[in-house]
Amino acid sequence: MTDFTNEKIDTSLLPRYEAVPLTPLHPNYWKELLVARGLLILASTIAVVLVLVFVEDLIDYRWFVVGGFGFLIVLMLLITRIVYLKKAYAFRNHDLIFRSGIIATNTMVIPYNRVQHVALHEGWIARFFGLAKIEIFTAGGVSSDLEIPGIAKEEAENIKQLLMGKIQKQL
Template identity: 60%
Template structure:
């Protein structure tokens, strides 16, 4: 019978994922985000216009609502820009890392041996800019899955092939 050992690891000497050089999303993905937000806010503005048209309330209420709407647009764009700047990904020998977040930074590290499925998606606007999104599905369920948007389509296809190759090696 083998002797069981369970030695303590020196956590100060473990590799740090924070030192990894993350790849930023494609700059044109910011345009895709802006176009998507513009579509949503345009629909909301049209709806707000019809509400204002039907309501015979005081002008002051309409002005206040209009300024709140403009402030929400500004805040949404600002937070989206900060979020865009903080997103990044990295592929290492044994795992994939994805970082995102505005106030709190979320970092997901997925070992390749946990990857079960990989999907590549192109939205209508993303396709126009030559971008795609990689979705990596794991055995851990949706909380451990990641979506990496804003990748050049040819690079996304290469990443998908890399991940599929890693999955095939484990079978």
Template identity: 50%
Template sequence: MENYINEPIDLSALPRFEDVRLTRLQPSYLKVIWFNYALVYGTIAICAGVAFYFINELNKYWIPVAILYALVVILSILVSLLSFRNKGYAFRTHDAIYKSGAIAITTTIIPYNRVQHVALHEGFISRAFGLASIEIFTAGGDKSDIQIPGIEKEQAEKIKLLLMGKIINEVSNEE
């Protein structure tokens, strides 16, 4: 019987993911975010305006509602700006890293040997700006583990090919 060895790992010798320089999302993705906000908040404002116009009992509440609505819109814009600035991604030799969040920052690292599926998506607005998103799926879930938006479409296609190549290499190495 072989001697079982279970040595402790020197944590200070491990590479630090914090030291990796992340690629930021394309600046034009911020325009996609603004367009989506304008669409949603504009629709809500129009519906509220119609409601206040046709329902006379609501007229006495329009000023507090308008102030509250403006505060919600401003807060949403500030949070989305902060979130946009915090997002970044990197593809290293053995894994993919994605950092996101506005108030709480989340860094997700997925080793390539765990990746089972990669999808490239183009929304209507994103497509107009030449952008796409990459979704990376691992085993055991019906939704993606990482979704990286705001990548130039050509770059997103290269990333998808890179990840698909990693998946194929892992499968052929196992056989």
């Protein structure tokens, strides 16, 4: 019979993920977001103009509608900028870190031994700016568990190769 011990761990001695310098998303990702939001704003503006032209009951409220619409556009762009600035990532010897969030900051630390599959995606706007998105699938997940957008395509391909190499070493 072996003696069972269950010693307390001094958590102050554990490595701190907060001390790891994170890499921000590529500056072109902000441009990609602006183009995508610009297309949404264009479609919404056309819809608002059509409503204001064809719904005569709103003629007295048109400046209120235009002002409210303008406020929503500014708010959307401000939130988009904050989302862009809050996302960052890092790859370490044994795991990867991804930080995101506006009100609450979420930090995911995924050990490489949990990674099952890696995918690289380029949307048409991202491709125009030379960017790609890495999707990381872990054990037990149906969809990707982590998406890191806004990475230069060449770097994204290198990251995919790194992660695929880590997966192969596990097999």
